[in-house]
Amino acid sequence: MILHQVRPWGGELSDVELQDGRIAAIRPSSTAPEGAAAGGETRAGVVDGRGRLLLPSFSDVHVHLDSTRLGLPFRPHTGRPGVWGMMLNDRENWRTAEAPIADRTAFTLATMIEHGTTRVRSYAQIDADCRLERFDAVVAARETHRARADVEIIAFPQAGLLLEEGVVPLIEESLKQGADVIGGIDPCQLDRDPVRHLDIVFGLAEKYQVPIDIHLHEPGELGVYSADLILERTRAAGMQGRVTISHGYSLGSVSESTTRRLIDEFAEADIAMATVAPSVRDPLPLRQLTEAGVRVGLGEDGQRDYWSPYGNGDMLERTWQLAFTNGYRADELIEHCFAVASIGGAAIMDPGSERLTSVSDRPGLQVGDPAELLLLAGETVTSAVMDRPWDRTVIHQGRVVADQLGLAPLS
Numbered sequence: 001m002i003l004h005q006v007r008p009w010g011g012e013l014s015d016v017e018l019q020d021g022r023i024a025a026i027r028p029s030s031t032a033p034e035g036a037a038a039g040g041e042t043r044a045g046v047v048d049g050r051g052r053l054l055l056p057s058f059s060d061v062h063v064h065l066d067s068t069r070l071g072l073p074f075r076p077h078t079g080r081p082g083v084w085g086m087m088l089n090d091r092e093n094w095r096t097a098e099a100p101i102a103d104r105t106a107f108t109l110a111t112m113i114e115h116g117t118t119r120v121r122s123y124a125q126i127d128a129d130c131r132l133e134r135f136d137a138v139v140a141a142r143e144t145h146r147a148r149a150d151v152e153i154i155a156f157p158q159a160g161l162l163l164e165e166g167v168v169p170l171i172e173e174s175l176k177q178g179a180d181v182i183g184g185i186d187p188c189q190l191d192r193d194p195v196r197h198l199d200i201v202f203g204l205a206e207k208y209q210v211p212i213d214i215h216l217h218e219p220g221e222l223g224v225y226s227a228d229l230i231l232e233r234t235r236a237a238g239m240q241g242r243v244t245i246s247h248g249y250s251l252g253s254v255s256e257s258t259t260r261r262l263i264d265e266f267a268e269a270d271i272a273m274a275t276v277a278p279s280v281r282d283p284l285p286l287r288q289l290t291e292a293g294v295r296v297g298l299g300e301d302g303q304r305d306y307w308s309p310y311g312n313g314d315m316l317e318r319t320w321q322l323a324f325t326n327g328y329r330a331d332e333l334i335e336h337c338f339a340v341a342s343i344g345g346a347a348i349m350d351p352g353s354e355r356l357t358s359v360s361d362r363p364g365l366q367v368g369d370p371a372e373l374l375l376l377a378g379e380t381v382t383s384a385v386m387d388r389p390w391d392r393t394v395i396h397q398g399r400v401v402a403d404q405l406g407l408a409p410l411s
Contacts, residue, residue, distance in 0.1 A: 006049035021397040056364030058315035059119035059345025062274040062299025066134040068108040090306040105141040111313030118396040123156035128164035148401040156183035184214035211242040241270040253282030276301040277322035297345030371398035
């Protein structure tokens with residue numbers, strides 16, 4: 001396939017050749033090759049870029065595909081405060097939605113792909129209520145769209161590991177059935193037994209040789225205490241490069257020295273961070289995390305679900321939010337947010353891949369890189385983040401899988 005007249009990261013017009021799922025060559029753009037036609041792939045294997053931006057496709061590394069209500073009628077928010085209250089609201093309502101959970105999950109994943117996401121790390125809630133039903137729905141969605149996106153599934157104890165009987169065996173069963181990552185959540189505040197909680201999480205991670213992703217909503221010094229326990233376990237278990245802390249809303253709230261220490265220790269232990277670009281006062285600063293070499297990825301969290309009315313399947317919207325909540329105005333910093341939303345998340349899913357170490361890094365579009373790509377209208381990357389245009393062509397493993405917000409037929 002040839003991508004004709006595209007602008008990698010907003011640069012000069014180029015023709016980009018794709019072979020075997022990778023970028024094979026990048027050349028200054030020629031006149032239109034024979035067989036080119038606007039809007040999509042042709043028999044000659046040419047996609048007319050029409051001068052659009054060529055960017056790495058999005059990597060959503062924090063999404064709850066199994067809690068979505070995208071595509072269903074809007075309903076008033078009924079959640080109660082706190083993680084447990086929100087979880088109970090979801091538990092009381094998810095079975096009575098207007099469509100089965102498997103259909104909702106597949107629809108939401110399709111929507112994400114149509115908008116430019118080809119790498120996904122999704123939670124699958126496992127608890128005493130839903131057991132493996134929601135996990136099965138995420139597995140089914142992954143199978144439905146296997147040719148359009150790479151999906152990792154996190155076995156996630158949304159209601160804790162210890163508060164209800166039978167959760168740990170269910171988590172282990174999901175790992176036996178192929179869950180890619182084991183999750184944890186608020187070891188102190190929710191389960192109130194951080195030692196036992198982390199014993200289970202790290203023990204199962206070692207037994208099944210899977211990475212770890214821990215939700216951390218805990219405030220201030222309590223959150224820092226849990227982060228230190230996670231750091232200690234990561235080192236002791238030799239799991240450097242295989243642990244992600246998600247959210248970490250208040251890890252930057254204790255003191256400047258604590259913030260600096262956490263960033264340095266996350267970098268040393270190669271602990272990654274996944275953010276959903278929340279509007280909070282004291283997160284760990286994105287720029288400092290990047291410059292220290294900490295892998296940071298972006299995700300949409302729940303999407304118009306029983307927790308929140310926000311989210312629409314479009315990572316470009318969430319990229320705008322990441323720039324906005326960080327107070328960024330300079331083009332370099334807004335483009336960095338796009339890099340976090342694409343290559344940053346890819347490095348969480350594959351710690352051996354290229355990672356960001358500076359706000360000026362623009363990887364993902366070199367010869368030899370995976371052909372996980374997005375053609376996007378816009379004068380510059382920043383203008384595209386601001387305008388969020390619909391004119392998009394999505395490429396996964398070197399093939400067009402979506403065009404102008406619709407899935408492309410698979411040949």
